[in-house]
Every structure is written in structure tokens, then in C-alpha cells.
Amino acid sequence: MTSFGVPSVPVEAVPAEFDQPPGQAAAAVLLDVREDDEWQLGHAPGAVHIPLSDVPARYGELDPDAQLYVICRQGGRSLEAVKYLANMGYEAVNVVGGMVAWQQLGRPLTGEVAEPAKIY
Structure with missing residues (x-):
């Protein structure tokens, strides 16, 4: 599946x-x-966190041989990150629906605050 020509x-x-x-x-x-x-x-347990605005400066922290699944809240920012990473030679795909879809499917969540982890 692709979104605007971006693997998704x-x-x-x-x-x-x-x-x-x-x-x-x-x-x-x-x-x-x-x-x-x-x-x-x-967020998802085991995920790597690099805010979209930091991706150009920090993409070198990512394993160039790994399959990258890029996620944001609903899919817009991750789409832009995938475009950038693909131009830099990474194999990256956009996760459609983002963390909202992740939570809706009941996939595991963890957080950094006292309250139970949540996306919305």
C-alpha cells in the first residue's frame, strides 16, 4: 500500500x-x-523517539539496514519523515493511522508519566 507514492x-x-x-x-x-x-x-514499547523536526540532524542514529516503521499521531508527520528517510537511503514505511490506530487496536502502550499511557 502507498500513500501519495510513499510506502505505507x-x-x-x-x-x-x-x-x-x-x-x-x-x-x-x-x-x-x-x-x-x-x-x-x-508510546509503543521498544520504539525509538526522534521528533520530526530532529530527523534531519539525527537520522544517523538509525540502523540503515533495519526496516523502519515510522509512526506519529495519525500519519501526516510520519509521511514526511518517510519521504526524507527514503531520500537518505533508508528503507522506511509510513504507519497509516499512527498511534491513534495503534491504541484503537489495543496494541501495547507505555508512558513516561504517572497516569496510564494513552494517545487520545
């Missing part, structure tokens, strides 16, 4: 686990490009 997948196609043993390269990475406050309220 539904939330259901995203692997369930992203935690890798120390010292091993990840086969797949879930890259969350939402802002810090959104991330703190709730």
Missing part, C-alpha cells in the same frame, strides 16, 4: 516486538516522530 502499511502489519538484545542490530525499528509531550503520554 496498516498498524496490523507492524511487528509486535522491537526490543533487541544488547549488541544485536534490530531487523525492524518503530520510529516515533511525535513531539516530546506526546511521547511522554504514551
Whole structure:
């Protein structure tokens, strides 16, 4: 599936686990490009957080051999990140529906605040 010519997948196609043993390269990475406050309220366990505005300066932190699943709240920011990362030679796909769809499907969430993790 593509969105405006950008490779895209539904939330259901995203692997369930992203935690890798120390010292091993990840086969797949879930890259969350939402802002810090959104991330703190709730995110997928094992996701990597780089806000969209920081992607140009920090994309080198990502494994160029990993499949990147890029996610935001609903899919707009992640679409832009995928376009950028593809131009930089990364294999990246946009996660359609973003973290809203993730939560709606009951996929796991964790947060950085005292309240239960949530997206909306």
C-alpha cells in the first residue's frame, strides 16, 4: 500500500516486538516522530523517539539496514519523515493511522508519566 507514492502499511502489519538484545542490530525499528509531550503520554514499547523536526540532524542514529516503521499521531508527520528517510537511503514505511490506530487496536502502550499511557 502507498500513500501519495510513499510506502505505507496498516498498524496490523507492524511487528509486535522491537526490543533487541544488547549488541544485536534490530531487523525492524518503530520510529516515533511525535513531539516530546506526546511521547511522554504514551508510546509503543521498544520504539525509538526522534521528533520530526530532529530527523534531519539525527537520522544517523538509525540502523540503515533495519526496516523502519515510522509512526506519529495519525500519519501526516510520519509521511514526511518517510519521504526524507527514503531520500537518505533508508528503507522506511509510513504507519497509516499512527498511534491513534495503534491504541484503537489495543496494541501495547507505555508512558513516561504517572497516569496510564494513552494517545487520545
